[in-house]
Amino acid sequence: MEVMRILVVEDERRIAQTIKRGLEQERYRVDLAFTGREGLEWALAEEYDLILLDVMLPELDGLSVCRSLREQQRVVPILMLTAKSQIEDTVTGLDAGADDYLSKPFSFEELLARIRALARRPKALQTERLTAADLSLERQTFKVVRDQAEIFLSNKEFKLLEYLLVNQDRILTKEQIIDHVWDLDADILPNTVEVYIKNLRQKIDRPFPDKPPLIKTVRGFGYRIGGK
Ligand code: CA
Numbered sequence: 334m335e336v337m338r339i340l341v342v343e344d345e346r347r348i349a350q351t352i353k354r355g356l357e358q359e360r361y362r363v364d365l366a367f368t369g370r371e372g373l374e375w376a377l378a379e380e381y382d383l384i385l386l387d388v389m390l391p392e393l394d395g396l397s398v399c400r401s402l403r404e405q406q407r408v409v410p411i412l413m414l415t416a417k418s419q420i421e422d423t424v425t426g427l428d429a430g431a432d433d434y435l436s437k438p439f440s441f442e443e444l445l446a447r448i449r450a451l452a453r454r455p456k457a458l459q460t461e462r463l464t465a466a467d468l469s470l471e472r473q474t475f476k477v478v479r480d481q482a483e484i485f486l487s488n489k490e491f492k493l494l495e496y497l498l499v500n501q502d503r504i505l506t507k508e509q510i511i512d513h514v515w516d517l518d519a520d521i522l523p524n525t526v527e528v529y530i531k532n533l534r535q536k537i538d539r540p541f542p543d544k545p546p547l548i549k550t551v552r553g554f555g556y557r558i559g560g561k
Contacts, residue, residue: 336453342372342398343387343414348517355441355512368383369393376402383451387414396429396475403430410451438518442492465547465558468537470498476487480544489514497536497558506555530556
């Protein structure tokens, strides 16, 4: 399968790096640009499948970058990142030729959903039902079932379980989990992930004492889920 290339133009380096790391986890190839001018140069020089473009940028703002690319007949999908307070920017952004926008703060899941929608990936690649041993999770209906018993999860627990299942049998660090399950600006305590993993275990492993536990702790590294 061809790897999708994404250009992220964002001057707030911490956010840019977090987005890059997260997208690379999802197997996208990511380049970063920290100013509008740099972003425009990259976008003109390289072939990207998608551009994530912040509005407020030094040297050249995101709207100008967008306009400039469209004037030069670049049809690459552009997803604008706007601040919540800048509704006008959103409208102007769409006028300038952006395909969609996402207002900050956004969750990583939201960002991924928008990227997927813009990339219009073939449906077959998006698995709607995830399973591990006798546990299954349905993304459309939010239904989680183990051994024929329905399990009720909070929104965050569901996202956490979904992320573990997508990466089945891979060890996920606490940092990876936080990047994917929590908002970029969420207040994370040192034990937040432990607490949620514990809650999830109470629901998907504890009620089935005669079954092998699905969530494994890999001491010093992180967590994984799997039938093995
Ligand atoms: Ca900015």
